[in-house]
Amino acid sequence: MGMTMAEKILARHSGLNEVKVGDYVTAKVDQVCIYDSFIEIEEGMEEAGIEGGIRHVWDKDRVVILIDHGAPAMDKNVNMAKKHVAIRNLVKKLGLPHFYDVKAGICHQVMVDKGFVLPGSFVLVPDSHTTIYGALNCGGTGIGETEMAWVLHFGELWFRVPPTIKMEVLGTLPEGVTAKDIFLYVSGTYGTEVAQYKSIEWVGPVIDALSLDGRLCIANQSVELGAKFSLFKADEKTLAFVKERAIRDFEPVEPDLDAIYEKTFTIDASRLEPYVAQPHSLEVVNPASHYRGVKINQANIGGCANGRLEDIAWAARILRGKKVHPEVRCIVGPASWDVYKQAMQAGYLETLIDAGVIVCHPHCGPCTGMMGALAPGEVCITATSRNFKGRMGSPEASIYLASPATVAASAVVGHIIDPREVM
Amino acid sequence: MAEKIIRGKVVKLGDFVNTDVISPARWMREGLEVLKQHTMEAIRPDFYKDVSPGDILVGGRNFGCGSHREPATAIMKVLGVSAIVADSVARLYFRNCIAFGIPIFAVEGISRIVEEGDTMEILMGDEKITFRNLTKKKELSTAPLPEIMARVLEAGGIYPLLKERLGKGV
Secondary structure, three states, X not given: OEOOHHHHHHHHHOOOOOOOXXXXXXXXXXXXXXXXXXXXXXXXXXXXXXXXXXXXXXXHHHEEEOXXXXXXXXXXXXXXXXXXXXXXXXXXXXOOOEXXXXXXXXXXXXXXXXXXXXXXXXXXXXXXXXXXHHHHOOEEEEOOHHHHHHHHHHOEEEEEOOOEEEEEEEOOOOOOOOHHHHHHHHHHHHOOOOOOOOEEEEEOHHHHHOOHHHHHHHHHHHHHHOOOEEEEOOOHHHHHHHHOOOOOOOOOOOOOOOEOOOEEEXXXXXXXXXXEXXXXXOOOEEEHHHHOOOEOOEEEEEHHHHOOHHHHXXXXXXXXXXXXXXXXXXXXXXXXXXHHHHHHHOOHHHHHHHOOOEEOOOOOHHHHOOOOOEOOOOEEEEEOOOOOOOOOEOOOOEEEEEOHHHHHHHHHHOEOOOHHHOO | OOOEEEEEEXXXXXXXXXXXXXXXXXXXXXXXXXXXXXXXXXXXXXXXXXXXXXXXXXXXXXXXXXXXXXXXXXXXXXXXXXXXXXXXXXXXXXXXXXXXXXXXXXXXXXXXXXXXXXXXXXXXOOOOEEEEEOOOOEEEEEOOOOHHHHHHHHXXXXXXXXXXXXXXXX
């Protein structure tokens, strides 16, 4: 019987020739990454009476540690700073070789930049957006810190083999419509549970034509659709990118022709528009023009969802020769220092700075409210991952989610606008 | 697994209770006792005052969606919630609850047969799990938990299981 990409990845890592939907398997893990919460694993184990906390790691080469959520330490009551000291000590105690401290950027982008994410491999991170690695044909999914304690010791964890749904994107994307808009369309049309406990496979000419940055955005955001995995085939673009940075050998997976899909969704990209998800749900999505005139106080672009070069290029393209509206704070946060440098070399950062954008250092802040917290009554339009109530500060603030193009265009005029009006 | 019964008063929430709501970022790092006072405040201020130890939390669709943040799971233990039952549960929240030893169940339609204040009984049998609203005399049932999850739950979560395994020198 044919297998989907998710089934092949789980079979391969469980030492099985075949798995089927609903099977429970114990899968060996190729790579993990843990951020600021690393120390919570040590604390959790000690509290549970496991003397000495983490004493053994199954394979040190397969563990990446960094600090990205509060980086560098941002609190004057120094709780965070103390936590970071404890993380550094723990890394030393265990002798972990891949430690980036506060210096590399957001975990998922660093993992991609540094070649830890490989086609056909299986990667776990205690973070929901780990589905992002599917863009590179890698089975990435989130777990909690507690389960990561188990993985650190044994290098494996149990998984249920999920059903797979196919998202076929046909036609061509109109000008000004981006990967983020494909996600918003799916979320608004099919709901945030369309892929609950499922794996998604993205196919079709539009997916083939998308840049890796675009695919990474969609795979990242797929957790917002409930997905366990969000997988793309490895094509020439994937292989060219991965080959020059891969830390070890890899073998991509392809779905069998007779693989079984629970359902196939067909999307005509030619009819898509720039979309906006309104507060506080990713299910209430309308064309940007529907919200035209909604005044904004802040406009964010960044995080692991939209802090890549293509996203920053969109912001630069829209803002070139223009100014951010005087009553708007526009924050752009590249996802990693590698991306930051590329954006600098391409001249994008200068364009943004001239336009009055606050270009911040790579960290999770633009998405989590650590960088640019919202006061009660304030309105933000953001190209990050979520528009949940209270996510960026006050629960009385409103967060609209959109593409970098829509966010940048709105930053110029001071209210929500379809980016094609200012392009 | 031997039959297990959980009985408690229902505290009911709606659809899409996400982890930003359960564990607001601005209170998440201040310790669980502080977080307790702010959990759900964006949708139901002073929620903690409505919850007594042993209560069963009932949710609607996609309970626990969003970030993987574990304080959103840990806080349920601090509140003394004995089980969580929702029409559907986000994957990561489900995994985290099992890892913490908190019984959690996705039961389509549960939000339609129970209301706040009802008394509910969960019978975890070998063949099926039954959810009984003792106040309104209505019930639903689902398949039993898979063996691996049942084992983690029975041990009280991943850490006790890990402690046991490490104690055996594995």
